[in-house]
Amino acid sequence: MVIVESPAKARTVGQxxxxxxxxxxxxxxxxxxxxxxxxxxxxxxxxxxxxxxxxKQKLLNTLKRAGDEAKEIYLATDPDREGEAISWHLLTAAQxxxxxxxxxxxxxxxxxxxxxxxxxxxxxxxxxxxxNAQQARRILDRLVGYQVSPLLWRRVQRGTSAGxxxxxxxxxxxxxxxxxxxxxxxxxxxxxxxxxxxxxxVDKKHLFTGVLHSIKGGKGRLTxxxxxxxxxxxxxxxxxxYAVSDVRxxxxxxxxxxxxxxxxxxxxxxxxxxxxxxxxxAVAQQLYEGLAVGEKGQAGLITYMRTDSPRASAPAIDEAxxxxxxxxxxDYLPEKARMYSTRAKNxxxxxxxxxxxxxxxxxxxxxxxxSKEQLDLYSLIWxxxxxxxMADARSESTTxxxxxxxxxxxxxxxxxxxxxxxIFAGFRTLYLESRDDDEDGEGRQALPALAKGDxxxxxxxxxxxxxxxxxxxxxxxxxxKMMEEKGIGRPSTYAPTIGTLTDxxxxxxxxxxxxxxxxxxxxxxxxxxxxxxxxxxDFTAKMEE
DNA sequence: CAGTGAGCGAGCTTCCGCTTGACTT
Numbered sequence: 198m199v200i201v202e203s204p205a206k207a208r209t210v211g212q213x214x215x216x217x218x219x220x221x222x223x224x225x226x227x228x229x230x231x232x233x234x235x236x237x238x239x240x241x242x243x244x245x246x247x248x249x250x251x252x253k254q255k256l257l258n259t260l261k262r263a264g265d266e267a268k269e270i271y272l273a274t275d276p277d278r279e280g281e282a283i284s285w286h287l288l289t290a291a292q293x294x295x296x297x298x299x300x301x302x303x304x305x306x307x308x309x310x311x312x313x314x315x316x317x318x319x320x321x322x323x324x325x326x327x328x329n330a331q332q333a334r335r336i337l338d339r340l341v342g343y344q345v346s347p348l349l350w351r352r353v354q355r356g357t358s359a360g361x362x363x364x365x366x367x368x369x370x371x372x373x374x375x376x377x378x379x380x381x382x383x384x385x386x387x388x389x390x391x392x393x394x395x396x397x398x399v400d401k402k403h404l405f406t407g408v409l410h411s412i413k414g415g416k417g418r419l420t421x422x423x424x425x426x427x428x429x430x431x432x433x434x435x436x437x438x439y440a441v442s443d444v445r446x447x448x449x450x451x452x453x454x455x456x457x458x459x460x461x462x463x464x465x466x467x468x469x470x471x472x473x474x475x476x477x478x479a480v481a482q483q484l485y486e487g488l489a490v491g492e493k494g495q496a497g498l499i500t501y502m503r504t505d506s507p508r509a510s511a512p513a514i515d516e517a518x519x520x521x522x523x524x525x526x527x528d529y530l531p532e533k534a535r536m537y538s539t540r541a542k543n544x545x546x547x548x549x550x551x552x553x554x555x556x557x558x559x560x561x562x563x564x565x566x567x568s569k570e571q572l573d574l575y576s577l578i579w580x581x582x583x584x585x586x587m588a589d590a591r592s593e594s595t596t597x598x599x600x601x602x603x604x605x606x607x608x609x610x611x612x613x614x615x616x617x618x619x620i621f622a623g624f625r626t627l628y629l630e631s632r633d634d635d636e637d638g639e640g641r642q643a644l645p646a647l648a649k650g651d652x653x654x655x656x657x658x659x660x661x662x663x664x665x666x667x668x669x670x671x672x673x674x675x676x677x678k679m680m681e682e683k684g685i686g687r688p689s690t691y692a693p694t695i696g697t698l699t700d701x702x703x704x705x706x707x708x709x710x711x712x713x714x715x716x717x718x719x720x721x722x723x724x725x726x727x728x729x730x731x732x733x734x735d736f737t738a739k740m741e742e
Numbered sequence: 743c744a745g746t747g748a749g750c751g752a753g754c755t756t757c758c759g760c761t762t763g764a765c766t767t
Contacts, residue, residue: 202761225761233754252763279760335758342757350755360757482762503760689759 198267199303200260200287202274205486205497206308210273213313219267221260223274227253228286230335235343237336245336249290261291269298271320276304277547282331285323307510307549308500337361337740341731345724353720356701361737362686363697364724368732369679370671370704371713371721380667385420386427390612391657392439392599394645399656405644407439407599407612414609427660436604439612439653443598449617450589453624455507455537456550456582459688460681462502465581467674468631470573471709474673474692478502480574481551488566497554498563499578503688504548505681507537509582513552517586520556529588529623537585542684543741552582584628591621595644599653616644670710684738 199214201207204222211220228247230236238244249257264270270293272284284302293300301320305312338361345359388409397403409430411419421427457465466477481502488498514534522530539546553575560576567575599612671679677691686694698704703717713721725732
């Protein structure tokens, strides 16, 4: 008998191993600390007392019976800290440690025939160091959560809660709100000239924008704080003579984004599809478990959706590259396969990236079988994976320096115009990651072909007022991104944690922006004052160490 | 004897991370 965590995974592994094996799923943890009391004896070396989870009792009985009948037992839970602990709990709860034939631990990071077979050729014992690390994590979370929360019931109101992850996330939202409130906008001005080549007709098509950059021969960029200064420059530049003094071009390459992890998928589905993190996960779960597609029956459409790894398996990369070559041609295929690695803190990389189980299953071919939500998310996952193995996009970026010689004085000002033209779309043909800030960025304009010495005309010169902007409020997407960066929470908890913050009435969501409530601010302030260590954003990172 | 109110004790809220399914709307 082989035990994995997820039923869908059990099906796939079962197909790989064949009929001599029974593959069953534990459906996550089967034992935990008791719900109604602390369950940790602080006086006795923090001894935990575990109980079988109520909803898992029947399942555990079934697993135990099947295991007792089996010739051999393989514990094939996920290859991470929690998975190791699940194996140990299964072994202990089913009392298999007394068997003549000890259960063996096997691990694989991808569900391919090769990886699974290799795992079964290299079984090992349960790694108690890893199990103990999990127990420490569990006990610590319980101590913080179950001892600090009651304090809030007494001091603030009943039903409130605190915890290592939720309180750190709450603090980020509260701190951000404070930054926004304390923000003092700083005024600045720019001078923008609408220019044209003096051999061109003066119409909208031939105009381009140059921005006052510096005084020729002076050092550093000109900064203009006040309207009066801007007007002064504008007066000096009245009827100035403009001419190109320098043209610089360089090629800019843009690389595709890595295949999805849970965090990046939640962010991107939030931005592009307006899904909440919870919605994204529910739909992804449906795609993972598979749907009746065509005549082949049930098929898992994507790999596992709770992962912190952007790495795709070698066969999946090969398949994507073949598809790119065939559909887009050789120009769109990088010479070597692209490899991606995680930047996230505390990543355990137990699973692959989130990708289609078969690139050949195009979104178009699934249209008839999927709901709109399923199809939208699948299309995103499919395109993201394929694009990750496509060639860079290449643009030519041009910087033009323009002399503006003032009439009636010897002063020459330097204007600068920047432009960018896409030369080769590469992966952008298929997929472009959206950004959190809406601004498209300057310098995207297409410039006319300019050369040193070209005379220019100025159609219009205007002074523009600007203010520095406060940091933006968090959205679900940006909060999840920040949590992952700081190593707060795990793929399985990003969405539920945001749920907790809203359930507790700590934050409110309005037009996708997260704002702390009075209650949220009160709780965060109180915790920060009295539990500085727990509220320290580095607490989790330090715990990992 | 019925109604009222003070006083006391028991039970409840709560964590994070792994998983799906039962249940409600």
